[in-house]
Amino acid sequence: MSATTAPPRRSAQPPAVAPARRGGGRGRRWVGIALRYALLLLVLVITVGPFVWQLATSLKGAGENLFANPPDLIPNNPTLENYAAVAQVVPLTSYVRNSLVVAVASTITNCLFGAMAGYALARMRFRFRGAVLAVIVATLVIPFEVILISVFLITRSLGLVNTLPGVVLPTAVTALSIFIMRSGFLDLPREVEEAGQVDGAGEWQLFRHVALPSVRGQLAVVGIFSFTFAWDDFLWPLIVLRDPANYTLTVGIQFLSGTFSRDQAVIAAGTMMIAVAPLILLFVLLQKQFFRGVGEGAVKG
Amino acid sequence: MIGRRWFTPWLFLLPALVILGVFLWGPAVNTAVLAFTNTRSIGGGSFTGLENFARLVADGDFRNALWHSLLYVVGVVPLLVALPLLLAVLVDSKLPFVAFFRVVFFTPVVASMVVVALIWDWVLRSDGLFNYVLQRLSIINEPVGWLTDPQIALFSVMAVTVWKGLGYYMVIYLAGLQNVPRELYDASKVDGAGPVRRFVSITVPLLRPTMVLVGALSAVSALKVFTEVFVLTGGGPARASQTLVPYIYERGITPGLELGYASAMSLVLFLLVLGFSLAGQRLGRAEVAA
Numbered sequence: 001m002s003a004t005t006a007p008p009r010r011s012a013q014p015p016a017v018a019p020a021r022r023g024g025g026r027g028r029r030w031v032g033i034a035l036r037y038a039l040l041l042l043v044l045v046i047t048v049g050p051f052v053w054q055l056a057t058s059l060k061g062a063g064e065n066l067f068a069n070p071p072d073l074i075p076n077n078p079t080l081e082n083y084a085a086v087a088q089v090v091p092l093t094s095y096v097r098n099s100l101v102v103a104v105a106s107t108i109t110n111c112l113f114g115a116m117a118g119y120a121l122a123r124m125r126f127r128f129r130g131a132v133l134a135v136i137v138a139t140l141v142i143p144f145e146v147i148l149i150s151v152f153l154i155t156r157s158l159g160l161v162n163t164l165p166g167v168v169l170p171t172a173v174t175a176l177s178i179f180i181m182r183s184g185f186l187d188l189p190r191e192v193e194e195a196g197q198v199d200g201a202g203e204w205q206l207f208r209h210v211a212l213p214s215v216r217g218q219l220a221v222v223g224i225f226s227f228t229f230a231w232d233d234f235l236w237p238l239i240v241l242r243d244p245a246n247y248t249l250t251v252g253i254q255f256l257s258g259t260f261s262r263d264q265a266v267i268a269a270g271t272m273m274i275a276v277a278p279l280i281l282l283f284v285l286l287q288k289q290f291f292r293g294v295g296e297g298a299v300k301g
Numbered sequence: 302m303i304g305r306r307w308f309t310p311w312l313f314l315l316p317a318l319v320i321l322g323v324f325l326w327g328p329a330v331n332t333a334v335l336a337f338t339n340t341r342s343i344g345g346g347s348f349t350g351l352e353n354f355a356r357l358v359a360d361g362d363f364r365n366a367l368w369h370s371l372l373y374v375v376g377v378v379p380l381l382v383a384l385p386l387l388l389a390v391l392v393d394s395k396l397p398f399v400a401f402f403r404v405v406f407f408t409p410v411v412a413s414m415v416v417v418a419l420i421w422d423w424v425l426r427s428d429g430l431f432n433y434v435l436q437r438l439s440i441i442n443e444p445v446g447w448l449t450d451p452q453i454a455l456f457s458v459m460a461v462t463v464w465k466g467l468g469y470y471m472v473i474y475l476a477g478l479q480n481v482p483r484e485l486y487d488a489s490k491v492d493g494a495g496p497v498r499r500f501v502s503i504t505v506p507l508l509r510p511t512m513v514l515v516g517a518l519s520a521v522s523a524l525k526v527f528t529e530v531f532v533l534t535g536g537g538p539a540r541a542s543q544t545l546v547p548y549i550y551e552r553g554i555t556p557g558l559e560l561g562y563a564s565a566m567s568l569v570l571f572l573l574v575l576g577f578s579l580a581g582q583r584l585g586r587a588e589v590a591a
Contacts, residue, residue: 032496039391040402046464047406053430054420067428109316117317126310132318139321141578142329145525145546146571149553149563150328150335170324173317203309232413234528235546239554250415254532257419264423271416 058082058268066264082269086256089266094245095252098164099231102248105168106230107223113173114222115215118181119207123193139175144236152239162242170236171229177222184218185211332571335564342558353565363566365540366548369455370570373544374523374577376459381466381519382512388467389474390504403475407468414465418532421461422448425533451541454534458542461529466522470515477511478504510585517581521574545570 053073060066061079086092120126121133144151151170152161160166192214193206212219234250241247244255256270336353340346357363392403409417424430425447432444447457485503494502505512527546530536536543536551545566553563 033396036391036394036396040399043388043391044402044405047409047467050420050424051408051412053424057423071430071433109320113316113320116313120310120313124310124313126307129310132314135326136321139325141575142325143521143525143571143574145527145549146567146574147325147328147332148546148549149560149567150331151324152554153331153560154323154328169320172320172324175321178317203313207313228411232415234413234415234531235550239550250413253419254415257422257532267419268423271419 054268055272057265058272060265064265082263082265085263085266086270091245091252095247095249098246099249101164102167102237103227103230105164106171107226109168109172110174110177110226111219111223114177114181115212115219116207117173117178118183119185119211121178122182122185123188123211136175136178140179144170148235148239151236155240161240162246163240164246166240167237167248168230171226171233174226177226180218180222180225181215184215188214332564332567335561336568337565338561340561340564342560346561349561353562356562357565357569362540362543363548366543366545367569369543370524370526370545370573372455373459373462373526374520376456377462377466377523378516378520380463381470382516384463385467385470385515386474386505386508386512388471389478390500392471393475393478406471409465410468410472412465414528415532417465418461418529421464422533425457448534449538451538454538455542458526458529458533461533462523462526466519470519473515473518474508474511477508481507513581513584517578517585520577520581524570524573524577545573 053071056073056075057066059078059080059082060072060075061077061081064072064076117136121129121136155161155166155170158166160169188211192210232250233248234254237248237251238254241251244252247255253270257267335346337348337350338346339349339352388406392399392406426432427444427446427449429447431447432441435441436444445453448454481504485507486499489499489503525546526544527550530542530544530547531550534542536547549563549566549570551557552559552566557563
């Protein structure tokens with residue numbers, strides 16, 4: 001591999017470095033560690049900086065110049081009045097409620113329908129199983145953006161435009177959810193179900209009480225994926241929801257930035273409050289599954 | 302297995318098949334059909350053969366959007382293949398607090414793109430923080446219109462895409478790094494290889510399949526970009542940062558309802574996505590075979 005064909009350009013260097021290493025191996029180690037932390041801090045500033053600036057802006061009162069030069073990172077008189085302003089003008093509670101309904105519904109349907117389909121594909125033998133599996137695999141290559149227009153048309157003919165079910169249904173179960181669940185069921189030992197069958201349990205009982213509890217890990221991954229996706233999605237709710245009263249948070253916040261374009265502090269308060277907080281909370285609580293989920297999603301997707 | 306009725310598996314599959322059928326397979330077929338019609342709103346329209354595609358070739362706005370989408374891939378993919386890898390190596394360590402950095406670097410991934418775009422909108426405006434910092438560091442003399450200069454706007458939007466993607470691809474690389482045998486590093490240390498040498502000669506070659514995966518994933522998502530463009534610049538100024546999906550949205554949903562024409566564009570987008578996915582798979586297979 002390329003390890004052996006790597007350019008010999010650096011081969012002249014080791015002799016020059018070697019004496020230093022012999023003399024100061026410990027010192028060099030510390031320099032390396034310091035360098036690593038310096039880089040980590042640099043990336044930290046780049047990553048967190050914009051969030052902090054937004055937070056600072058959101059806490060600045062009416063009397064404060066948002067465009068002060070130099071910029072004030074710390075507000076002179078920190079105030080929550082912008083947060084109150086957002087809550088008053090924007091139908092905030094309804095946005096939160098709509099987003100919650102959409103995200104929770106999507107989580108439930110993806111977990112349940114994904115598990116049911118995944119179970120059938122992993123544990124049952126039937127005609128056309130291979131074909132069904134192949135068609136679902138093929139589904140993975142069709143991006144939503146490509147079929148957007150036609151999804152809108154079918155949603156419209158079903159009378160679901162401007163409704164929350166219209167937001168949820170197109171992604172109520174995704175091929176990815178089915179795959180993650182299927183891989184979970186595939187890993188289960190046969191004996192688990194055989195034990196249940198001896199007890200005379202029906203297929204549904206077997207699924208519900210024996211198989212499903214054994215794939216909690218995958219359920220968590222599918223659940224978190226579906227929740228975050230639904231919570232963060234913008235393009236589809238933007239298309240389906242016409243009436244501001246039905247907006248979800250992402251569409252609402254974009255609407256908000258148009259309405260308040262004169263007052264950046266209020267927009268900042270809105271973004272901080274509406275969209276960042278809940279997700280960071282969720283993320284901190286469920287960190288482990290998150291990382292696993294991204295890994296699985298990458299491999300399967 | 303014994304005594305199960307033939308339809309039992311189908312009952313388990315039913316909800317998934319209905320939803321995928323109605324909202325995915327149906328629309329997929331419909332898109333392919335609409336692309337060859339002049340459908341404008343529901344019901345109407347007749348087959349027009351390749352007329353839509355002839356129109357596309359002649360449509361300057363489409364060529365503009367297509368060019369920007371390809372530029373987006375070329376601009377974003379190398380950065381999203383390289384930077385998250387460096388980041389992953391940086392946080393793949395048992396040193397104190399590194400786990401904390403790992404979590405923090407992931408936060409932009411968790412925040413929704415709308416929020417990220419609004420936050421950067423505030424940072425990147427001409428009298429914003431970014432210009433101030435750059436001026437203080439004497440990197441620039443005059444404030445730059447990051448989102449208002451037609452020469453720059455598209456690249457600013459790309460930067461936001463990269464910024465949000467770093468943590469996501471970092472996690473994929475971290476998973477890959479766990480499969481690199483530690484002994485290789487230890488052996489190379491004994492041989493006197495420095496960190497740069499170890500990175501170039503061990504990490505990169507062994508993670509090549511992961512890099513191909515990240516390249517394909519980021520290319521496909523670059524082709525599908527919408528939210529950043531829509532929120533940050535609206536495709537402007539004067540279409541200078543418009544890409545394919547916002548243009549499809551414009552012609553097919555709001556304000557226009559040229560369903561047939563927009564579907565033809567969608568088909569072009571699909572071919573591009575398919576092309577990049579297949580190229581990624583090909584490369585990936587070549588990697589495994591090598």
